[in-house]
Amino acid sequence: MQQSDTKFDENLYSRQVAVLGAETQSKLIQMRCFIYGLRGLGLEIAKNLILAGPKSVTLYDPTVLSISDLGSNFYATHDQVGKVTRQDAAIKSLKELNPYVSVEIYNGQFNGASLSEFSVVVLTDVWDQKFITEVNEAVRQKGHGFILAHSSGLFGSAFVDFSDKFQIFDPNGEEPRQAIVAGITNEVDGIVSTIEDKRHGFQDGDSVTFREVVGMSEVNEKIFKIKVKSPYMFSIGDTTKFSQYLREGIAVQVKVPEDFEFKSFNASLTHPFAPGKNELDLMDWEKIGRPEQLHISYNALLQFTQKNGRLPGLLNQEDAQQVWELAQQINNSDRGEGALKAELDEKLVKNTALFFSAQITPLTSFWGGIVAQEVVKYTGKFTPIRQWLHSEFFEALPETEVNRTLQNSQYDDYIAIFGREALQQLQNSKIFMVGAGALGCEYIKMFALMGCGSSGQGLVTVTDDDNIEVSNLNRQFLFRKNNVGSNKAATACKVGEQMNKTSKFKSYALRVGKQNEPIFNDQFWDGLDMAINAVDNVHARRYIDSQCCYYGKPLFESGTLGTKCNSQLILPNQTQSYSESQDPPEESIPLCTLKNFPYQIEHTIQWARDYFAGFFEDGSQDCIKYLENPGNYIKRILTELKSQPGVLRPKLESVKKFAEVAAKPSLHAIVSLAKNMFQDIFCNQIKQLLYCFPPDHRTSEGQLFWTNPKRPPTPIEFDQNDPLHQLFIHSAVNIFSQIYGLPKQDKFDEIAKLLPTIQVEKYVPKQVQIKENEKDTKEEKSEDDETQIQLLAQELEKLTLGNKEASKQLQECAFEKDDPTNWHIEFLSAVSNLRARNYKIPEVQPFQVKLIAGKIIPALATTTAMIVGAVGLEIFKYILKKDVAKMRNAFINLALPLFLFSEPLPPGEHLDQEYNVLLLGPTKAIPAKWTAWDRISITQQMTLGQFIEYFNQKYGVRVSSITVDQYMVYSNYPLPSQETLDKDLGKLYAERTNQLLPAHKIYLDLTVGGELDVNGVEVNADVAPVKYQYKK
Template identity: 35%
Template sequence: MTFHGLYDGDQVIFTGVRGMTELNHCPPRVVKMLSPTLISIGDTSTMSDYEGGGTLRQIRVSEFKSFKPMKDSLLNPSFVTTDDFKTHLLPLVHMAFLALHEYTKATGSLPRPWHDGDARRFLELFADVRRTCPVALEEVDEDLLRKFACTAAGELVPVNAVIGSIAGQEVLKACSGKFTPVSQWLYYDALESLPVDTSPLTAANCAPEGGRYDAQIAVFGRDFQRKLENLKYFIVGAGAIGCELLKNFAMLGIGAGERGRLTVTDMDHIEKSNLSRQFLFRSWDVKKSKSSVAAAAVRRMNPEVNIVSHELRVGSDTEHFYNSDFYSQLDGVANALDNVEARRYMDGRCWHYRKPLLESGTLGANGSVQVVVPNITERYIVHGGSHKNAIAMCTLKNFPGNINHTLQWARDMFEGEFRQPCELIKQYLEDPSKVQQILKAPTPLDIEEVKSLKEAIDRIPRSFKDCVKWARLHWEEQFHFQIAKLLSQFPADHKTESGAPFWSGTKRCPHPLKFDVAEEEHLTFVLAAANLMAESFGIPQLRDPEAIANMVKEVEVPDYDTWKEPLSESMGALKLSDLKIAIPPPKDLEGLVLNPLSFEKDDDTNLHMDFVTSASNLRAENYDIEKADKYTSKRIAGRIIPAIVTSTALVAGLVTVELFKVIQGHETLRLYKSSEFSLAIPRFCSMEPEAAPVKVYNDIEWRPWDMFEVEGEVTLEDFFDLFEKKHELSISMVAEGNQVIYSSFLKPKEKQRRMKMTILAILQELLGEEAAPKPGSFVMLDLNAKDREGKRVEVPFVRYSICASSGCKD
């Protein structure tokens, strides 16, 4: 079921409708919303009968905006809310700024930081303004007004980033006429960032020192500044958000103390397209490491900051480097990642080591921030599991409905044809024994891997003509044979079990294409595919379209009836003995050049986008989908909804504000803020994070941050006894990740054998000596357990520390 996301009065246009063709490309029709999945577009009785298919697209309608003059708006303001819990305070804040202007007129300066006399003078002037101002106030919060006065002379980098990014977007709106402007006053505050007890913030403690940090000392005092300087923080990612975070952290002096340090890692390198939104990089930095260039920029901004850059991916393969020693000395982690998998992994690391995590992301003009605090908030993983824009594999493979689907399909084809086969062969040549081990006792997944290897080896080209032949046959397979096969299974008039047309709704009925060397799109596909295949196997390329067209004419193309399925599908019936013979020995592949290609969208000479664009458009033609030009295809296929610096700056500002709270160790949930925003609408939403959920076993409450702690090498039998005696829990399964250490489903003899083994010995047996955990490390064990009444209950993970000493402590 698909939700249309439309409302009464929205306007839409249609394309690709069969039967009721009067709708195609007709003037926009006004929508009436009937339900989240149904709309009405008015009277269609005069149109021909609907047969199927079609796509609707919402049309954005221009809107005229007018605003009150400044003089009127000052006295009769309208507000944009940034925090629903503070909406009632907006008139008070508005009047406070009016009083601040009166204060500067009267005294020639702002109130001094945390100066009691100046704060009293401000409150007196506020009372005068209130008597003459028509703005209605529900209540007067004198504590808020005092904090307003005491911090007015201060200046904080992240608050500047928040206000500056919103103001910058408003300038862009005024210049372009695109997106909805703020109407009319927007106030942002983060007063909850101040200490709960502000008594140590005195005029003496917050007086200027004559240094670069005076503006923030005016707000938080000298002691807090020293704490900032001695922080040790890990920033994961040096892209758009990472650059903004590093800038904020450097300006605040984080890591500038004797004990402080910033660590940043990013395995990526700078591309031309990064320069528009990653402001730590310059044109001469293209092709250089993001993390090292960003670190150098931080040193120029603030030479006092101690910063270390790495070019490592965070993941299981780098846990030997980012180990317990590394995490134990951190004060926290700030993510600047672009994928859910890495975010989930870092959430797991922060959970393991009980470190706070600052999480953020942007999508065009939209963004979000989540603060994760041990023992107080929920973990990121709770909300991080779904991709709103993920495309189902069945849609990509057989039922594309728009150009996004065909472009994603083409991107996947690029990976599957020009990177993965080379990598498979490379792995085989580096370790041929692995295949032989697989074939001794193969699992179904192992068999599939060997099939893929066999297919990759069989198609190795020996000349450029071989590459052209492969490209031409690949065109036929993808855009003719596969479509013909789908239609043989589901003909155009096919009906579902309920009698409804199969090809209806979002399912477009395709048609096979016929190759024509004179068609530019057809020849472009073959030219790009042949050259990419040649590059991946070290064969000299040929870019001459005429020469390739002549080669294409020599290729013998089978008809559909004699076409053979791809090897990965047709090998299903092969016996194990056949597979053993099918893989040639490594010596037969000596001298082979292997160059797995990584998709690069910004190099117009590498043919990557030529291949993806032509493949996508040909598939779009199969399904009567409107095609996209190379520029549009690049934007979508590169998986970029263009990041804009206003939204990344706003996200980084909001993240850094939350850092102030994390550093102070706020224990009250309501003081933290998770945020979502859209600079386009504009809409801003700050909310209290979700609390860490409470669960129960044997009348004992626990949260996801809680863990059983077990130290020392023990047998599985002793481990079970410990939980039986101390926690009144009966264990039926123990697992470490995907490895099952113990299960009630094991055979009796295997159960008895493992019960006498240490947990480390079992892991060494399952993982191998090299991959097994080492002394001094720890693993997280997942338990299936029953409580004292024999009911299955959810229990905390076990943090099992492996050390040289014997015995079991808990």
């Protein structure tokens, strides 16, 4: 399958294009890439890069597979060891990843001159300095990209050289910021003020341009470098010769291309700082100075290889000693002015050599994600690594003596690093993973390569209720085109078992939540060793977090958003839970802005999506219900929405429109519907708004009503020759065709013939109330709502007599963003851009509409692979019982690139308070300093009286209430009878809730309220949740 030089499959690449943009994707599909080395690291880079979609990826590694390769090579099998080369073992599976990418084995001359013909050359695990230099110099001369990378034990590096002069057109990938202008002064240092309730978000040195400024029109379309004065003001330089500012205007950030200079490989060995920098990039601020030491170690490893003709042996102390000596010699030698010097740590340097020849999948996944993203940066999108990135994770090494006896197995590299005991414990663990999408696929690959579920009672349980779609194939690499429509968890687990036949996976097609607790019950959770969150929504994350806190299980959390990703370790009694830290809520768009006063394309797109839902989705569903039983529907809807005439009237109007056509569907009828929709949305509604608020309308304070951010709209009359008008009609007609079961209209010809014959409803002014802003409390309604509602109800009662079969022919409409045949995105694009045209807002391409309306989450295979690798390493640390000070959360942005590893925060403690704002008085924590992990555990069955007495005796608490979920099981007002006090607590719960005790549960989670005396003063008891075991 071929793709043109600049066109690409928008459905396949939609989540990636949401990050890169269409322009960058068009550049990427023209790139020809070469990768040398297909151990774990090279294979990870190849996989990620092929998914990204360059023109071609050419591979080279004629090394015959060894048994240890299987610990990081997910496309090799046991029967290929010693018989098949790495490139031959991988080529078939790599070709299957993306039909648009040419994936081949290199068979040309293996020298710098030949390789320099590729757009980007990637060398992995190469330690021949002469060969590296030859290739690097040849590639530099062509102005192409060169990347060198290795993953060696717990030490890895990447070196990037994009030649002497390389231009970046977008350093961070963020959307350009916009600010609404409120004023511009005529001064030597002209000050731009923005509207007071919205920060401009600019930074010193940013470049901005202006549009739509009235009065000081000289600033429009010019670029100014700014200085920030405050969150609401910035200066643009001398404006004294400009006209006086009158009104309106938008300031838009401009991304000015930047030129970067790179050093050659040889020059940077002694002087590793990139031009303009004076340090190496750092991932972990507790490791200041470590990258410089690692660079000296890197030089020593190069010299060791050159001197001995081989790499340092695994766990070979003599080789490690030699590398240490070489590092000292290099560090102490005179290598020219400004050459790097570092204070060397002997243990650190030796560790780089001792584990050098090992490759483990957490690290190859981590570095593979980083390096593949660097290849993509050759398009000019995002900031490349400049130029060395070194990092090590030696804190993950065992701190006590472990059994490192190798077994000649695929796990030898893991045994060498972590010991047989840790590996055995991991393989014997019961792991529960929620989600089998992009993150889940990477985790399953990692679990299979590490042998999870291959020993004793070990098992990896995966659940996901979602099915595979075409748009998943760009990131969820375990899936193929023939898997589309299948369940994700079942498919992914099957592939995991194919990767490692000894690993055991079990899948469920279930969503986690209360409804499936009979499956994932108390016994299930009690038997787990750890949980993995691989989901993309906060609700599921919080639920799994609450379950882990309740059952005391570690949770490994991760998430991605484009080039950004994060991981969080949630460890019992040691760290914060997920729910203790929350991102700020997304900024919502005020309803009055959406309905009448949009000023950004996002507003018109959201309005279009809401209109689609209200008219097509709700309208078709309501009409079906109406036609099934007209009398009941009308009676119910009039009762339910009696107090909301502004909602009831349009609902009845849409039902009437759908029902009238349902009586006798035809092409003419639905074209008439579509044309009248156009007239109503883009002409009549706009005329009505201008009737209520004319262009010269003033507020009660005497200010002009139509001032920033309000934009006075212009009505649009239908023009059959306008392509955007045609798109609206064409898409609406096709959506109606699907609802009514009419033939699809692929061509516009038949529709065009009918349009001139259709008359539309002309605008008639009405007296209506419209909210002027979000603070306006008046109800939006029309003066004739009540009359029209009665009339509509009467017409609907008469309409369907003799037409009861019509409901069976109608099809409900449900928005689907990824179906290119349903015309949904075309309709939204037409509505969004026509409404933008109403309000003089710049229009956008249909794909941009799809991203926003479909709430498509930007995603990249590179980011996903990298963060899963980082979590994999933390899992080993947890198995090794590392102190939390050596564990790491991560926040990474590959676009910049920015790496932040930090120690997890401790859990928040409930403390005694002199005044609690919720309880309106002092509180005492029971037990003291309890956290989200704490439960008061009661393992014996009790009567209510015994339970109350237990709390009184142990904690001094006088129990005043007991609740389970939303049910009140006990309240001391009125005082309970002796009969009630003598009832078993579990049976009392069943009685009060009128339901049987859950058969799938062992525990009830009780919330206890009460009081106690502290120094003679009654205070409220802040009681930890009670875990009450009501059966064995």
